[in-house]
Amino acid sequence: MTNRRTRPAPRPPAGTPGPAELANRARASLADEVRLTRWAAEHLGGGTGAPHPRTTGTLPSDAVERAAGELRLTPGQIRAAWDRARLAGLVEVHGTSARPGWRLRAWDSDDAAVLRGWVALFDAWSLIHPAPDGVAPAAVAEVVEAMPQLLSLLQLSAGPVTVPALLDLLGQRVAELHDERCEVPYEGPEDEAAGPAPDTATLSRLLRWALGALAAVDALTLGPARATLTPLGSWAVWVKLEQICVAAQSPAGNIEQPAANMLLGCARLTPGPARAEYRAWLAARPVGSAIAELLQAARGEDALLRGLAFEALRVVGAPAEPEVRAALGEPALRPYALLWLAEHEGADPEDAQDVLTREEQTWLWVDTAAAVADHGENELLVRHLDSAVRTTVPHLLDEVRAVGHPRTVQVLVALAAAHPDPxxxxxxxxxxxxxxxxGV
Structure with a gap:
């Protein structure tokens, strides 16, 4: 049996194009999206690229009609291109407005930015087209979870794979998922949370949907009853397989762990190796479920997990924005979410603190101190106190007492025990x- 920690990384497929050629393929794949985003920046932002007050998550109907006429695309193509541009990070939606993303500015000169944009679209393939009507959401989620195994088969085959073979593998993988959850088939009302495994007809519909969505992002091509990965798709699957194998070989090796355990496993890594672990962990999961799992870990009592979860969400990037924005309504997550959104919108990390109110800064300071008290050393806790941007320690203590953090007492007791000044x-x-x- 192969040791999980010494598993060899997969080799890139024979004939894989180089980065420059792959980037040009990605540019060709997203050519309409780039044209539309540049058109919107010029015509909806007064030529400045500033957000237009009516340009929110979707283009206004009159803008769709204008863009269709000027870009010689149908209104349906314009709406689809706008959606794809958002998923690829060419368009960034901030609150009630949208504007060109930084990736658009780098599009012609930065091959790496182009490839990251296309991979973001590839990762979001399940959002490209609505799932078939009349299919339980749990069944859709299972197919999305099973698709990495099908993509691996397509990549390893280095050629066309028949749809019947893919359907057979999909059925096996869905059955394995039910076994892993200890779900026993039974006769009776369908379980609302998961339910019985989808039948063959349903799986066939879902497979056609998944293959169509992947073809729409230029990850594969469809022929008569067969599918083949494109060079871009083959490269993307290889990159994700490599990330998984590298993580399996690393000292941390957290890819199989739930989010909380993975984050704790990365706690003592330096930023570069930690980001590599986050990327590998994310590559092994559907992006939506990974985001949900990270935010759930952030909601726990461990303050260290809160900070680390948002570091991992920075690696996720644009696909995490709706969920992070929704977290603004949760007091424990709000400061972290505000900082994440500020950096996502282009703020320098050193200046991002300016988006927080004084109370939010204090709450975050206490939360960070709680993480240090639980997982760090006394010297770090003392440095954390010394780093507080306040006029005097008494003033800081007044603000800390007033902010109402649930760990305030424990943090102050730990600080008192650690500080060398009597x-x-x-x-x-x-x-x-x-x-x-x-008291007061």
Whole structure:
């Protein structure tokens, strides 16, 4: 049996084009999307690229008609191109407005940015077309979860694979997913959460949908009852297989772990190796379920997981924006979400703190101190206190007491125990006592 930690990384397919040629293929794949985004920047933003007040998640109807006429595309093609442009990061939606993304500015000169944009679209293939009507969402989710195995078969085959062979593999993989969840078929009402495995007819419909969506992003081509990966699709699958194998060989090796365990496993890694672990973990999962799992980990009591989860979400990028924006309504996640969105919109990480109110900055300072107290060393905790941007320690303590963080007492007690200055430690202990007793 092959040791999971010594599994060899897959070799790129024979004849795989080089990065420059792959980037040009990606540019060709997204040519209409780039044309439309540039048209929108010029005609809807007054030529400045500024967001248009009516340009939100979807283009206004009059803009669709104008763009269709000027770009010689149908209205349906314009709407589809706009959606694809958003998924590829060419368009960024911020609140109630949209504007060209940084990737569009780099489009003609940065091959890596182009390929990342196309991979973002590839990762979001299941959002390109609506799933078939009348199919349970759980069945759709299972097919999305099973598709990486089918894509691996297509990549390893280095040629056409028949649809019956893909359907057979899909059925096997869905059955395995039910076995892994210990779901026993039974006669009776369908389980609302998962239900019985989809029948062959349903799987066939879902397979046609999945193959069509992947063809729409130029990841594969469809022939009579067969499918073949394009050079771009083959390269993307190889990259993801390589990420998985590299993670399996790494000291962390967290790819099979749930989000919370993976994040804790990355806690002591430097930023570069940690991002590599995040990418490999994400590559092994449907992007939607990965985002949900990371945010669920962030909602727990461990403050360290909150910060790490949002670091992993930075690796996810644009596909995470709707869920991160929704997290603004959760007090424990709001400061992290605000910083994530500010950086996603182009703010320098050093300036991103400016989007937080004074209270939000204080809450985040306490949350970070809680993470250090639970997982760090005394010296780090003392440095965290010294790094606080406040006029005086008493003023900081007043703000900390007022912000109402649930870990305030524990943080202050840990700070008092760690700080070498007896007078300052005494003041911190007094503040902890006041918070604990509700005094002033």
């Amino acid at each position: 007078a300052l430690a005494k003041a911190v202990r007094r503040a902890a006592f006041q918070v604990h007793t509700g």
